[in-house]
Amino acid sequence: MQAIASDLFRALSDPTRRAIFEWIARDGEQTVHSLTARAGVSQPAVSKHLSILKLARLVRDRKEGRETHYSAQPKALVPLVDWMSHYGVFWRDRFENLEDLLKKMDK
Amino acid sequence: MNTPNTSTKSLVIEKDMPHPPEKIWRALTEAPLIGQWLMENDFQPVVGHKFTLRTKPVPNWNGLVECQVLSVEPCQRLSYTWGALSLDSVVTWTLTPGNGGTHVRMEQSGFQSEEGPNYKGASYGWQRFIGGLERVAGEAR
Numbered sequence: 001m002q003a004i005a006s007d008l009f010r011a012l013s014d015p016t017r018r019a020i021f022e023w024i025a026r027d028g029e030q031t032v033h034s035l036t037a038r039a040g041v042s043q044p045a046v047s048k049h050l051s052i053l054k055l056a057r058l059v060r061d062r063k064e065g066r067e068t069h070y071s072a073q074p075k076a077l078v079p080l081v082d083w084m085s086h087y088g089v090f091w092r093d094r095f096e097n098l099e100d101l102l103k104k105m106d107k
Numbered sequence: 108m109n110t111p112n113t114s115t116k117s118l119v120i121e122k123d124m125p126h127p128p129e130k131i132w133r134a135l136t137e138a139p140l141i142g143q144w145l146m147e148n149d150f151q152p153v154v155g156h157k158f159t160l161r162t163k164p165v166p167n168w169n170g171l172v173e174c175q176v177l178s179v180e181p182c183q184r185l186s187y188t189w190g191a192l193s194l195d196s197v198v199t200w201t202l203t204p205g206n207g208g209t210h211v212r213m214e215q216s217g218f219q220s221e222e223g224p225n226y227k228g229a230s231y232g233w234q235r236f237i238g239g240l241e242r243v244a245g246e247a248r
Contacts, residue, residue: 009195084118087215088118091120092120094144095120095122095213097144098134098144098145099124101134101140101144102130102131102134105130105140
């Protein structure tokens with residue numbers, strides 16, 4: 001689970017790549033052309049971002065004529081959400097320990 | 108607000124504590140005190156210092172967290188990397204005095220690249236992304 005989350009973090013560590021994934025997830029299937037128009041970077045750059053998202057299984061591609069269409073695979077995010085839930089519980093426990101310690105430090 | 112932030116799955120926990128920032132800072136930065144609420148450690152409040160947090164090993168985890176101090180602003184802000192199970196993240200503590208106590212904020216981010224000095228305040232930040240992520244992941248289940 002952790003190793004998969006690590007791949008996801010790497011894939012999503014770039015703000016442009018994260019934005020591209022958000023657009024596809026929110027607005028549905030997109031072509032490289034439509035994404036390039038929004039991203040403000042070159043088409044080769046967008047294609048490279050898409051290949052990294054694809055490696056992390058965050059997007060899937062489909063050829064139609066000359067165009068490749070990309071759709072989001074939101075299930076790929078589940079390990080990341082699980083990772084965050086895990087640490088959420090961990091830190092809430094530690095916050096309680098911290099408050100207990102702070103009370104003891106008064107005495 | 109006196110309860111941890113549980114409204115989203117973002118890794119931000121905030122709490123008002125009825126203690127002065129100086130005292131909370133000690134608990135966050137003195138190794139024997141850290142050992143009492145977090146884990147045994149060899150922490151030093153020195154930028155660049157590498158330290159290890161140790162707890163009992165469990166199946167699939169040796170119980171070690173490898174860390175390095177990134178920033179130290181006494182009684183205000185502390186951040187360090189948090190490496191466990193080949194997954195690196197950054198933990199940042201922020202202390203803000205108020206209401207006769209201190210507002211304590213802990214953020215753990217997996218996007219280490221945004222926490223460094225080159226962080227440009229990208230419009231698609233972690234917090235905003237997580238909001239969308241939870242929605243998308245919810246749809247996926």
